[in-house]
Amino acid sequence: MSDPNAGTDEGATDPEDADVPPEAVLEALFATIESRKAELPEGSYTVSLFTHEKGENAVLEKIGEESTETILAAKDDNLDELTYESADLVYHLLVLLAMKDLDLDDLREELRDRF
Numbered sequence: 001m002s003d004p005n006a007g008t009d010e011g012a013t014d015p016e017d018a019d020v021p022p023e024a025v026l027e028a029l030f031a032t033i034e035s036r037k038a039e040l041p042e043g044s045y046t047v048s049l050f051t052h053e054k055g056e057n058a059v060l061e062k063i064g065e066e067s068t069e070t071i072l073a074a075k076d077d078n079l080d081e082l083t084y085e086s087a088d089l090v091y092h093l094l095v096l097l098a099m100k101d102l103d104l105d106d107l108r109e110e111l112r113d114r115f
């Protein structure tokens with residue numbers, strides 16, 4: 001994984017900070033992604049997705065790859081791998097939401113409307 005300390009992350013909680021409670025992890029991760037988008041620090045994998053020469057296709061391709069890897073892990077009943085690939089998939093999905101100026105509230109509202 002790329003250097004998690006790249007960038008300033010002003011106002012964002014580092015998702016790798018052990019003090020982040022599990023229920024706050026998605027918010028912390030999304031705040032880091034938004035910070036990378038705004039600050040564009042060197043050495044950041046997230047920034048490489050926002051600035052890729054392929055444009056949005058870079059993250060779209062990663063979502064395709066990670067979806068396939070998630071499916072294969074499930075078919076293998078490999079729960080550790082399923083968890084790992086699901087985390088890759090969720091991270092790239094959050095990058096896509098940020099790229100499209102959507103956020104976790106949009107996702108939460110959509111899911112809540114289905115209750």
Ligand SMILES: N=c1c2ncn([C@@H]3O[C@H](COP(=O)(O)OP(=O)(O)OP(=O)(O)O)[C@@H](O)[C@H]3O)c2ncn1[C@@H]1O[C@H](COP(=O)(O)O)[C@@H](O)[C@H]1O
Binds near residue numbers: 091
């Ligand atoms: N959660 C993630 C995260 N999940 C996956 N990745 C990257 O996504 C890429 C996935 O590509 P691949 O699947 O090809 O890589 P891989 O997992 O080595 O390969 P496989 O074994 O899956 O085939 C890797 O480069 C991972 O580092 C992530 N990169 C960053 N984050 C978070 O974003 C924060 C900021 O990271 P930077 O933007 O790099 O500073 C980090 O502190 C993390 O919290």
